[in-house]
Amino acid sequence: xxxxxxxxxxxxxxxxxxxxxxxxxxxxxxxxxxxxxxxxxxxxxxxxxxxxxxxxxxxxxxxxxxxxxxxxxxxxxxxxxxxxxxxxxxxxxxxxxxxxxxxxxxxxxxxxxxxxxxxxxxxxxxxxxxxxxxxxxxxxxxxxxxxxxxxxxxxxxxxxxxxxxxxxxxxxxxxxxxxxxxxxxxxxxxxxxxxxxxxxxxxxxxxxxxxxxxxxxxxxxxxxxxxxxxxxxxxxxxxxxxxxxxxxxxxxxxxxxxxx
Numbered sequence: 001x002x003x004x005x006x007x008x009x010x011x012x013x014x015x016x017x018x019x020x021x022x023x024x025x026x027x028x029x030x031x032x033x034x035x036x037x038x039x040x041x042x043x044x045x046x047x048x049x050x051x052x053x054x055x056x057x058x059x060x061x062x063x064x065x066x067x068x069x070x071x072x073x074x075x076x077x078x079x080x081x082x083x084x085x086x087x088x089x090x091x092x093x094x095x096x097x098x099x100x101x102x103x104x105x106x107x108x109x110x111x112x113x114x115x116x117x118x119x120x121x122x123x124x125x126x127x128x129x130x131x132x133x134x135x136x137x138x139x140x141x142x143x144x145x146x147x148x149x150x151x152x153x154x155x156x157x158x159x160x161x162x163x164x165x166x167x168x169x170x171x172x173x174x175x176x177x178x179x180x181x182x183x184x185x186x187x188x189x190x191x192x193x194x195x196x197x198x199x200x201x202x203x204x205x206x207x208x209x210x211x212x213x214x215x216x217x218x219x220x221x222x223x224x225x226x227x228x229x230x231x232x233x234x235x236x237x238x239x240x241x242x243x244x245x246x247x248x249x250x251x252x253x254x255x256x257x258x259x260x
Contacts, residue, residue: 045103054145055079065131083107121135
């Protein structure tokens with residue numbers, strides 16, 4: 001059994017690490033690339049949209065589940081950070097109007113969905129425990145759904161032999177965050193928190209193992225690309241056109257070649 005004071009301290013640590021990891025969501029090489037090229041390339045906002053939905057449902061869960069103030073504060077802050085990332089995506093996208101409209105529409109749909117769930121559960125279900133079960137199940141499914149993207153990035157890394165698809169700092173912080181949250185949820189047992197965090201911890205460990213793979217064919221390919229961008233941008237007549245295929249809009253900008 002974990003004492004209440006110890007559980008609260010673990011929850012505080014989980015909050016701090018979760019919020020910091022949300023800031024580190026975009027890998028540093030990609031962020032440098034965004035700044036140099038003013039383009040997001042093939043970076044998709046889909047993971048951020050999925051995470052935003054998960055955060056909002058967890059906020060709702062925190063309101064219906066007793067003694068969940070730390071869960072609320074963490075997910076509210078992370079939601080704001082993800083919204084900032086989505087804003088960055090719309091600003092850097094060359095297909096500005098098209099991408100902005102679609103991202104905005106999807107965010108509104110997610111808010112409407114959470115609103116419908118909240119209204120339905122709070123109106124039709126009057127038992128607090130049953131409310132927690134219903135919303136907890138939805139929150140767990142949403143969080144597990146966000147793990148499809150780390151899996152796809154690991155698969156892409158294995159296929160392309162490019163480690164830039166991985167985010168080592170984010171994976172390390174994810175291990176800490178999921179460990180803290182799983183520990184926090186152990187007393188009393190909250191399986192809706194424990195299960196997705198154990199899965200997330202396992203995937204983060206797998207990502208770090210892939211980053212530390214002894215296979216010499218894996219490399220950070222964007223380092224040379226960023227240096228080339230920097231030299232081109234600093235030259236008097238330099239231009240830096242990059243091929244941009246928006247994963248949302250499906251349109252391409254003025255460009256040459258870039259692969260993440």
